[in-house]
Structures are given as C-alpha cells and as structure tokens.
Amino acid sequence: MEQLSFFDDNEGLRFPENLLEFTPGFIPGKEAIALLDHLISSTPWKQYEVEMYGKKVLTPRLTTWFGDPNSAYKLSGKSFDPHPWTNELLDLKLRVEAFAHEHFNSVLLNYYRDGNDSVAWHADNEKELGPRPLIASVSLGQARKFDFRHKEDHKRKYSLTLTNGSLLIMKGDLQHHWEHRIAKSTAPMRERINLTFRIVN
Numbered sequence: 660m661e662q663l664s665f666f667d668d669n670e671g672l673r674f675p676e677n678l679l680e681f682t683p684g685f686i687p688g689k690e691a692i693a694l695l696d697h698l699i700s701s702t703p704w705k706q707y708e709v710e711m712y713g714k715k716v717l718t719p720r721l722t723t724w725f726g727d728p729n730s731a732y733k734l735s736g737k738s739f740d741p742h743p744w745t746n747e748l749l750d751l752k753l754r755v756e757a758f759a760h761e762h763f764n765s766v767l768l769n770y771y772r773d774g775n776d777s778v779a780w781h782a783d784n785e786k787e788l789g790p791r792p793l794i795a796s797v798s799l800g801q802a803r804k805f806d807f808r809h810k811e812d813h814k815r816k817y818s819l820t821l822t823n824g825s826l827l828i829m830k831g832d833l834q835h836h837w838e839h840r841i842a843k844s845t846a847p848m849r850e851r852i853n854l855t856f857r858i859v860n
C-alpha cells in the first residue's frame with residue numbers, strides 16, 4: 660500500500676503533514692466497487708433540507724448515518740439518530756480502526772449520484788466531534804477532487820483527488836484552520852460514495 664503523508668499542489672505548496680494522511684488503494688479496486696454497488700442499493704438514503712439565506716434547499720447529495728445507539732449527531736438544532744451498524748460497515752470500520760489506531764462510534768455516508776452532487780465549503784467542527792477530531796474518510800467509485808482553502812486566506816488552496824478505495828485521515832488542527840468541499844463538475848461523473856468515520860460525543 661502506497662502511503663503519502665504530504666502533498667504538493669501546482670504551486671509547490673506543501674500541505675502540513677500532521678493534518679492529512681492519504682492512502683490510495685486502502686481497499687482494493689474491485690472490492691471497493693462491489694462495496695459501492697452494495698451500499699447504493701441497500702442503504703436507506705435521505706436527501707436533507709438545509710436552510711440557506713433564509714430559504715430551505717435540498718442538499719445536493721444523499722446522506723445516511725450509521726453508528727452506536729449513543730452517537731446521535733446534532734446539526735443546526737436537529738438530532739440525527741444513526742442506523743445500527745451493518746456487517747459490511749462493521750467490517751470496514753475494523754479495518755479503518757486498525758490502520759488509524761483509533762476507535763469510531765459512527766460513520767456518515769454521502770452518495771454523490773453524478774457531477775451535480777457536491778458538498779459546499781465547510782469544516783467538520785461541530786462541538787460533538789471534539790476540538791481536534793480525527794476523521795477517517797473512505798472513498799468508493801468515481802474519483803472526485805477534494806479542495807481545501809485556508810479559513811483566513813482563501814487564496815491558500817490545495818486539492819487532492821480522492822480515488823476509488825482510498826483512505827484520507829484528517830486530523831490535528833485541520834478543521835480549525837481549513838475548510839473543504841467537493842465541487843460540482845461539468846465533466847461527466849459516475850457514482851461515488853464517501854464514508855467518514857467519526858467519534859461523536
């Protein structure tokens with residue numbers, strides 16, 4: 660397994676290696692696609708509504724939580740009760756835990772159906788995740804560009820491509836100083852699922 664602990668963008672900016680750890684091929688390609696297909700068809704997907712500038716809009720992707728019964732997640736005053744772990748997700752959780760040397764009590768699944776699906780700039784800094792959360796992100800299917808920008812200086816940008824079967828660990832002060840997104844794409848894009856393993860208190 661090739662492991663990269665720092666990255667260079669086009670301008671030679673080095674992303675701090677104590678914040679990100681990227682492992683392409685964490686799950687072998689064929690297995691990752693089989694898991695993608697399984698999750699697409701067997702997951703109780705939901706499209707949530709969020710309020711933006713006083714208007715209710717549907718999030719441009721499908722989402723589900725799985726986790727321990729005590730890991731309910733609160734977002735904008737709403738509480739999301741997780742679905743109980745399935746065998747496939749428990750198996751993946753164990754593999755990620757062994758690699759990350761961390762235990763997780765929940766996983767958020769995002770399903771990007773095509774290039775119109777996206778996630779807007781944000782940091783995963785809800786207080787339930789703790790001050791310096793370690794988040795382990797597994798990507799299945801279509802490779803998508805993952806962008807970072809520094810919160811105080813939006814010109815400081817960095818991108819990496821989250822490939823099929825890759826694992827990205829986000830840690831340290833990353834969520835304090837950087838935001839991330841998956842932008843929409845005008846190029847044709849196939850299905851992608853991202854799973855972020857988290858500790859929710």
Ligand SMILES: O=C(O)CCC(=O)C(=O)O
Nearest residue numbers: 767769778783841853855
């Ligand atoms: O899809 C991804 O790779 C990232 C998803 C994400 O940032 C999130 O769910 O907080």
Ligand SMILES: [Fe+2]
Nearest residue numbers: 781782783839
């Ligand atoms: Fe995020």
